[in-house]
Amino acid sequence: xxxxxxxxxxxxxxxxxxxxxxxxxxxxxxxxxxxxxxxxxxxxxxxxxxxxxxxxxxxxxxxxxxxxxxxxxxxxxxxxxxxxxxxxxxxxxxxxxxxxxxxxxxxxxxxxxxxxxxxxxxxxxxxxxxxxxxxxxxxxxxxxxxxxxxxxxxxxxxxxxxxxxxxxxxxxxxxxxxxxxxxxxxxxxxxxxxxxxxxxxxxxxxxxxxxxxxxxxxxxxxxxxxxxxxxxxxxxxxxxxxxxxxxxxxxxxxxxxxxxxxxxxxxxxxxxxxxxxxxxxxxxxxxxxxxxxxxxxxxxxxxxxxxxxxxxxxxxxxxxxxxxxxxxxxxxxxxxxxxxxxxxxxxxxxxxxxxxxxxxxxxxxxxxxxxxxxxxxxxxxxxxxxxxxxxxxxxxxxxxxxxxxxxx
Amino acid sequence: xxxxxxxxxxxxxxxxxxxxxxxxxxxxxxxxxxxxxxxxxxxxxxxxxxxxxxxxxxxxxxxxxxxxxxxxxxxxxxxxxxxxxxxxxxxxxxxxxxxxxxxxxxxxxxxxxxxxxxxxxxxxxxxxxxxxxxxxxxxxxxxxxxxxxxxxxxxxxxxxxxxxxxxxxxxxxxxxxxxxxxxxxxxxxxxxxxxxxxxxxxxxxxxxxxxxxxxxxxxxxxxxxxxxxxxxxxxxxxxxxxxxxxxxxxxxxxxxxxxxxxxxxxxxxxxxxxxxxxxxxxxxxxxxxxxxxxxxxxxxxxxxxxxxxxxxxxxxxxxxxxxxxxxxxxxxxxxxxxxxxxxxxxxxxxxxxxxxxxxxxxxxxxxxxxxxxxxxxxxxxxxxxxxxxxxxxxxxxxxxxxxxxxxx
Numbered sequence: 007x008x009x010x011x012x013x014x015x016x017x018x019x020x021x022x023x024x025x026x027x028x029x030x031x032x033x034x035x036x037x038x039x040x041x042x043x044x045x046x047x048x049x050x051x052x053x054x055x056x057x058x059x060x061x062x063x064x065x066x067x068x069x070x071x072x073x074x075x076x077x078x079x080x081x082x083x084x085x086x087x088x089x090x091x092x093x094x095x096x097x098x099x100x101x102x103x104x105x106x107x108x109x110x111x112x113x114x115x116x117x118x119x120x121x122x123x124x125x126x127x128x129x130x131x132x133x134x135x136x137x138x139x140x141x142x143x144x145x146x147x148x149x150x151x152x153x154x155x156x157x158x159x160x161x162x163x164x165x166x167x168x169x170x171x172x173x174x175x176x177x178x179x180x181x182x183x184x185x186x187x188x189x190x191x192x193x194x195x196x197x198x199x200x201x202x203x204x205x206x207x208x209x210x211x212x213x214x215x216x217x218x219x220x221x222x223x224x225x226x227x228x229x230x231x232x233x234x235x236x237x238x239x240x241x242x243x244x245x246x247x248x249x250x251x252x253x254x255x256x257x258x259x260x261x262x263x264x265x266x267x268x269x270x271x272x273x274x275x276x277x278x279x280x281x282x283x284x285x286x287x288x289x290x291x292x293x294x295x296x297x298x299x300x301x302x303x304x305x306x307x308x309x310x311x312x313x314x315x316x317x318x319x320x321x322x323x324x325x326x327x328x329x330x331x332x333x334x335x336x337x338x339x340x341x342x343x344x345x346x347x348x349x350x351x352x353x354x355x356x357x358x359x360x361x362x363x364x365x366x367x368x369x370x371x372x373x374x375x376x377x378x379x380x381x382x383x384x385x386x387x388x389x390x391x392x393x394x395x396x397x398x399x400x401x402x403x404x405x406x407x408x409x410x411x412x413x414x
Numbered sequence: 415x416x417x418x419x420x421x422x423x424x425x426x427x428x429x430x431x432x433x434x435x436x437x438x439x440x441x442x443x444x445x446x447x448x449x450x451x452x453x454x455x456x457x458x459x460x461x462x463x464x465x466x467x468x469x470x471x472x473x474x475x476x477x478x479x480x481x482x483x484x485x486x487x488x489x490x491x492x493x494x495x496x497x498x499x500x501x502x503x504x505x506x507x508x509x510x511x512x513x514x515x516x517x518x519x520x521x522x523x524x525x526x527x528x529x530x531x532x533x534x535x536x537x538x539x540x541x542x543x544x545x546x547x548x549x550x551x552x553x554x555x556x557x558x559x560x561x562x563x564x565x566x567x568x569x570x571x572x573x574x575x576x577x578x579x580x581x582x583x584x585x586x587x588x589x590x591x592x593x594x595x596x597x598x599x600x601x602x603x604x605x606x607x608x609x610x611x612x613x614x615x616x617x618x619x620x621x622x623x624x625x626x627x628x629x630x631x632x633x634x635x636x637x638x639x640x641x642x643x644x645x646x647x648x649x650x651x652x653x654x655x656x657x658x659x660x661x662x663x664x665x666x667x668x669x670x671x672x673x674x675x676x677x678x679x680x681x682x683x684x685x686x687x688x689x690x691x692x693x694x695x696x697x698x699x700x701x702x703x704x705x706x707x708x709x710x711x712x713x714x715x716x717x718x719x720x721x722x723x724x725x726x727x728x729x730x731x732x733x734x735x736x737x738x739x740x741x742x743x744x745x746x747x748x749x750x751x752x753x754x755x756x757x758x759x760x761x762x763x764x765x766x767x768x769x770x771x772x773x774x775x776x777x778x779x780x781x782x783x784x785x786x787x788x789x790x791x792x793x794x795x796x797x798x799x800x801x802x803x804x805x806x807x808x809x810x811x812x813x814x815x816x817x818x819x820x821x822x
Contacts, residue, residue, distance in 0.1 A: 009589075009679050010686055011550070014525045017689040022482065045478050052477040060700075061469050069460040069665045070453050074430065105513050105667070108694040116549065117422045121529075137693045141524065142419070181417075257477045257699030259513070271417050278418055281425040285545045286516040290698045291665030292468075 016140035020380035021133050024365070028374050039401040041389045042374040044190065044344060047256045049392045050314050055306040056255060059299030063292040071288040075280050076103025076262065080294045083301040084262055090304070091222075094235045096266050102279045103289050107220055107246045107261040111138040113282040114216065114244065114263070117275060118181040119144035126168075126183035128159060130347065130381035132190050132218065147171070147180065148382060153349065156338050157194035159185070161203040168211045182214040182244075183207075188221040188231065191347045191381050191388040193322070193340020195225060198232040205237050214271060215243040220261075221343040223252040223311050226319040229341035235266060242271040249297045251343075252311060258293040318344050318391065321398060325391040328402040334409045346389045347378070356412045360384050371404040424548035428788035429541050432773070436782050447809040449797045450782040452598065452752060455664045457800045458722050463714040464663060467707030471700040479696040483688050484511025484670065488702045491709040492655075492670055498712070499630075502643045504674050510687045511697050515628055515654045515669040519546040521690040522624065522652065522671070525683060526589040527552035534576075534591035536567060538755065538789035540598050540626065555579070555588065556790060561757065564746050565602035567593070569611040576619045590622040590652075596629040596639065599755045599789050599796040601730070601748020603633060606640040613645050622679060623651040628669075629751040631660040631719050634727040637749035643674060650679040657705045659751075660719060666701040726752050726799065729806060733799040736810040742817045754797045755786070764820045768792050779812040 021042075028038045075081075081098035088094040104110040111134060119125070121143025127135055128149045139146055149167055152160040171177040185204060187196045196204075208215040217234035225231045234243055248261030265276045300307065325346050329335050334355055335348040350363060357363040364377040364387055378386025391398060429450075436446045483489075489506035496502040512518040519542060527533070529551025535543055536557045547554055557575055560568040579585040593612060595604045604612075616623040625642035633639045642651055656669030673684045708715065733754050737745050742763055743756040758771060765771040772785040772795055786794025799806060 009526070010682055011524065011526055011528045011531075013528075013550075014686045014689075017525070017686060017693055019482075019689070019692040019695075022692050043479070047475070047478040051475045057472050057477075060472050064465050064468050067455070067459045069465075069663055070455040071451070071664045074427075105517075105698075106695060109513075112694070116419065117425070118417075118419055120419045120421075123419075134693060134695075141693075142421075255477055256479045257696065259696065259698045274418055278422045278425060281422075281427070284427040284430050285425055285542060285549075286520070287427075287514065287542075288665065288667060290513075290667045290701060293698060293701075 013141045013143065016137050018137055019133055021376060023380075024368055024374060024376075027365070027368060031369070031372065036372045038368070039373045039393070039397055039404075041391070041393065041398070041401055042376050044251070044390050044392070045256050046251060046254050046314065046344065046392055049394070050254055050317070052254050053306060053310040055303055056253065056296050056300040060292055060296035063295035068292050068295050070291060072291040072294060074283040074286070074288055076101065076289060077291070077294045077298065080298045083298045084264070087301050088235065088264070092233045092235050094266060096264060099276060100264055100266050102263050102276070102283055103294060104261045104263060104283075105289055106250060106259045107218065107248050108134060110246050110261050110263040111135065113279050114182075115139050115142045115144060117278045117282060123179045123181050125181055126213065128185060130191050130378065130383035130386070132186055133380050135184060144181075151189065151192060151194065153338060157189060157192040158197055158200045159204055161200060161207065164204070165207055168207055172211060177211060180213060182216050184216040184218065186218045187234075188224065188342035189345075190221070190343055191345045191376070192338060193343045193345045193347070194338070195229045195231050195341040198230070198237070201232050201234065202237045205234060205239070205241070208243070209239065209241040215241070216246065217243065218246045220247055220251050222247065224315055224318060224344065225342040226315070226322070226340070231342065240267075240269070242267045242269050242275070244275070249300060253297060253300045253307070254310065254314065255297065255300065258297065259290065260293050260297045321391040321395060322346060324395055325389060325398055325402065328399065328406070332406045332409055334413070344390055344392050346391055347386050348389070349386050352385055354414055355409060356414055360387055363387065367405065367408055371408050373401045373404050421549045421551065424545050426545055427541055429784060431788075432776055432782060432784075435773070435776060439777070439780065444780045446776070447781045447801070447805055447812075449799070449801065449806070449809055450784050452659070452798050452800070453664050454659060454662050454722065454752065454800055457802070458662055458725070460662050461714065461718040463711055464661065464704050464708040468700055468704035471703035476700050476703050478699060480699040480702060482691040482694075482696055484509065484697060485699070485702045485706065488706045491706045492672070495709050496643065496672070500641045500643050502674060504672060507684060508672055508674050510671050510684070510691055511702060512656075512669045512671060512691075513697055514658060514667045515626065515656050516542060518654050518669050518671040519543065521687050522590075523547050523550045523552060525686045525690060531587045531589050533589055534621065536593060538599050538786065538791035538794065540594055541788050543592060552589070559597065559600060559602065561746060565597060565600040566605055566608045567612055569608060569615065572612070573615055576615055580619060585619060588621060590624050591616055592624040592626065594626045595642075596632065596750035597753075598629070598751055599753045599784070600746060601751045601753045601755070602746070603637045603639050603749040606638070606645070609640050609642065610645045613642060613647070613649070616651070617647065617649040623649070624654065625651065626654045628655055628659050630655065632723055632726060632752065633750040634723070634730070634748070639750065648675075648677070650675045650677050650683070652683070657708060661705060661708045661715070662718065662722065663705065663708065666705065667698065668701050668705045729799040729801075729803060730754060732803055733797060733806055733810065736807065736814070740814045740817055742821070752798055752800050754799055755794050756797070757794050760793055762822055763817060764822055768795055771795065775813065775816055779816050781809045781812050
């Protein structure tokens, strides 16, 4: 028997695994072009009105513990936002504030998963979904976002999988199905019809649906986002959202889980997440006040998000254009979020796999991206098109040259 | 099989269980005297220099994710503090920043405890220690702080328990022993000799020692605090500390775990806690900058902590004096932190137990305290002597009258 728990080996996040290498290279003088981190606040400063609200909360001595489930004022802001954007009616008991969506994922898995139970996830997945599930003894059942359908879910395949889980009796041990919409790492915004089908399948097969909608306002022109709350019909579901992306405040660590249902499962889960919140006392209080204002001040928010999304769309478009020059990549066009996820044609290149491609790209070309296998999809890599065009252009020049030099 | 996980039933924090009752009473117009929450920032505003540093970080756009294990600048401040205060030499790899000590407790238990394994805790315990252990399938082995020895540990009894754990082979399943020094809820500062003996026993029996020292600067005159790092000798141990109490910043949620050892267990644990940190990405970034300054600016800190501790000592002394008028209580004098923990002589009163005493005190007298059984020590209750004397005086008047009226 070891000193550490068995579960501790699952505590792992591949998103940051190359950071130590990059740090070492930087120490030796390299200027690493970082296209690896989905951190908008690095490139689009958190807007002034949010900073001002944060400063005001601090000056008003709002530095004590707050209500464990989150400030009522924040819950009120969130419920008004959902009414305004999606016509959803929720009250403060349906909302729990968390330390980023990260903490909500941990709470949900701890609250739902017994060892040996499982959850339906889709590849490519956001990497954090895996350790938060497996630490609790859960097993992912991996379905696919279908690259040929612009990374939408192939609902017939999903239905066939669910049917086989049901006929084998294994479905009784499946606690939830989780989607990411808009998607990280593909930038896909799920088609409304596809989403309706997913929601219908979750209902038909009795699965709680968890929809991570942290990018719900980062939608490119001509794309149309549908929230799960617009198509769900009296079934238990959870929406994950937060301040990091739409509100450009990654470092505040404010997330929230919304459980609108009044069915038995939803009620049990709400009560239990409240209990988890009580155990850890409170989320950062002045940041909650800042995000309350960030959500309520729709006029200032509109200005910032419009500017930011337009610019992200331009940068993502630029990346797509430049990647198209590279004959070894094929890339589905993203419609939201801030990720581009090219497929690498490894048959034509001298790399064993995406790991080697990404690791050598960092070491030889000072360009940091994330390997597709970190998302469960080998032969791909993820680019974050948030830096300014000059950096993106230089980085893709190097990526394209790197491929040419390593062509078979 | 239920919808929730089996472990979720352990997510519970009795510290806040009366808050909903108090909220209801307040809605009906009651003015509740709250002597229940260890939240210094409610009564001693977070000092200006810390607020200023927080504001500066925000204005300098330090709103992105930070290094998962915490800012290097914060780690540097913490390591200098430990050098200055205790002569301890630690580097950034020995320190991990967490979302309050709460998160450090969750990480430690998840990293160490397999289902069926256990930890040695002492009654009365800080309530959070129990759910963070039992959620992971752990079982507390409850030893006692000895009320007759001023709530110090009776080390002969402890040794006898450890000896019996060893002879039965059960000690192989004990992952750590945890102490709270200064103590919540008793306010005890462990005698150096007692601490030396505890440390010696942890070493002799091969147990990792976790010392929660969150109140290490809230020490009353004539008392002397010894950190575990001053008496440990080449054995694995963890110190938990943070910004909430000494730095009067409860709502910032900045804590840290320190693992100074270079032994194999310490190294494994450090690496694993880093991995847990990576999974949840980052702690609030501007708050980390504020606490970096809070620790480094020793001159301003000295001013505030001296004022605050002197005033807390006065208020605790006042509470002790007023409680002495009540013939149904006996109370060990606290030497630090901000808690007073009277024993109730239930034989002479018409209350079945401390639950009834505390619940009726709230409903009938509008005074909120916490029941001793929440800390594993029935027949006691916890008073937080942080409010101003007028409130403390009125509250104790009511408590004393309540006892007189309910005397047998």
